[in-house]
Ligand SMILES: Cc1cc2nc3c(=O)[nH]c(=O)nc-3n(C[C@H](O)[C@H](O)[C@H](O)COP(=O)(O)OP(=O)(O)OC[C@H]3O[C@@H](n4cnc5c(N)ncnc54)[C@H](O)[C@@H]3O)c2cc1C
Ligand code: SF4
């Protein structure tokens with residue numbers, strides 16, 4: 001009999017990191033060989049509770065573990081936030097199309113992420129770093145509602161923004177903002193669209209991930225600063241069960257988020273109904 | 278393919294014998310649903326004039342099998358894509374079975390369900406095996422009701438594909454057309470049969486014409502799109518009609534029961550439910566209805582279709598636009614079940630006609 005398409009691979013939880021009051025990163029060790037490409041997603045089973053889709057946030061080149069970064073919003077995500085080291089969970093996948101790395105070759109790349117939307121961009125960023133010779137330059141814009149909600153703090157502030165790191169990755173720069181700052185915040189204040197002016201390069205490729213409103217206004221802004229609809233890559237979210245193009249919950253008009261996406265160019269979906277819902 | 282004439286009692290004897298070997302599901306006249314106790318069908322049945330139900334045939338009820346009416350209340354998909362089933366771990370044994378009484382509107386729907394669950398990179402654990410084990414003995418529809426509108430979309434009232442053996446009922450016996458190897462073996466097992474004569478061929482022709490005319494006459498007031506619309510193209514008159522004001526008035530009597538989804542042979546949406554423990558992963562697949570508010574609602578509480586008219590429009594656009602883009606076939610076969618079973622008496626033919634006009 002063929003392998004059951006719904007059978008998850010067991011994974012051991014090897015670490016849990018608290019990113020913000022509502023977001024945790026779970027580090028998993030798959031107990032069978034498993035790999036993914038940046039942008040692809042998995043379906044994550046908490047035994048006895050249920051299943052939900054997430055995009056891995058760790059480097060696709062990392063062979064020892066995989067991380068998912070999860071915001072608590074409901075039943076399954078609440079259960080994920082209860083997970084402890086050594087627990088066994090299930091994953092199936094990878095599903096969906098990866099980011100089109102070949103399209104980024106010899107180009108300037110803009111990454112724009114907000115909140116938990118930074119998860120897939122972190123995986124993409126690591127993948128870009130691995131093959132940095134292929135690209136002209138990268139500007140990574142990171143946003144959050146408030147400094148407390150900002151995720152991957154340790155990595156961003158202690159590693160990426162350190163002088164030594166920046167001097168060894170000269171093609172890369174960062175722009176950081178919080179919708180509303182507090183006294184500790186040394187970076188920009190305001191929504192992420194506010195840090196998209198005066199980009200240091202001609203518009204070529206922009207990758208966006210965040211809540212629907214953020215993606216909507218970021219897309220409008222990017223069109224405004226000269227990006228073409230086919231150069232703007234958006235991560236779309238829809239209700240999803242099967243993740244393999246059967247249950248039809250994730251349809252965005254006639255496009256399946258699970259197999260035609262989850263990343264689409266704005267050009268591909270701009271005529272589908274209610275894309276920002 | 279080859280056609281044979283089989284006398285009624287010869288056929289009945291064959292089925293009687295066969296019913297002792299394997300499960301045979303056939304159409305029977307019933308006042309209560311028997312095959313499925315799912316409430317959707319009970320609801321659909323209350324407003325539906327036809328009360329043909331699928332039931333297991335046994336030597337005692339063989340003579341009551343109905344061969345000359347229309348489709349049963351429950352769509353054919355229930356045999357391959359049941360209302361609820363455990364898909365992980367999958368059922369190990371699916372044994373051969375017969376279905377007698379499938380009509381063309383349901384056979385055509387198999388083109389869609391096959392593309393979703395079988396002819397896909399990911400194969401549903403049970404669907405293909407059920408399809409393999411099933412022998413489909415279809416019939417020519419002879420008494421369509423006022424809700425049937427297959428001919429309006431250029432679909433025929435009699436099967437042309439997706440059957441193993443098709444039976445045209447006549448007062449003397451059956452004109453049996455072979456549709457596959459499984460059909461060949463049935464005919465082999467029947468000793469007494471004759472190749473059809475020209476006379477029986479023209480009898481079948483006239484029976485078919487008669488039924489087609491009933492459907493055409495019942496639908497003469499509807500001119501939705503260009504006549505004889507091709508089944509594998511988006512009807513241009515329905516393209517990009519999401520903003521039509523007609524949808525809003527269409528749903529005033531909709532009670533969001535989902536009967537139109539449940540009864541439809543091409544509705545394939547389902548949700549997954551977990552019963553896993555750390556040692557084993559267990560999953561059930563259950564029909565889901567796009568008319569329900571919960572269907573598309575995301576964890577954030579946001580839904581792309583919060584309003585009822587948006588969900589209703591989505592259901593119809595899914596059939597006439599999205600499924601055509603996805604599978605190359607119009608996702609409605611014109612069986613009329615969603616009209617017959619609607620407690621709000623919403624007639625999609627009228628809605629489509631209005632939407633198409635704008
Ligand atoms: C491709 C993709 C990638 C994603 N990546 C990430 C990511 O990296 N990080 C992240 O935080 N989020 C991500 N998400 C969003 C994440 O999948 C959702 O937040 C998650 O599914 C919420 O699940 P929940 O059970 O906690 O929420 P709930 O609100 O409990 O459930 C979500 C929906 O499922 C329904 N539902 C729940 N249980 C059942 C049931 N038993 N039967 C029927 N319906 C039920 C509810 O009606 C609700 O509408 C991604 C989504 C997609 C589509
Ligand atoms: S259209 Fe009719 S059958 Fe469908 S959900 Fe509404 S009331 Fe029920």
Ligand code: SF4
Nearest residue numbers: 541609610612613615
């Ligand atoms: S949409 Fe209605 S008429 Fe068309 S196949 Fe489905 S139930 Fe039948």
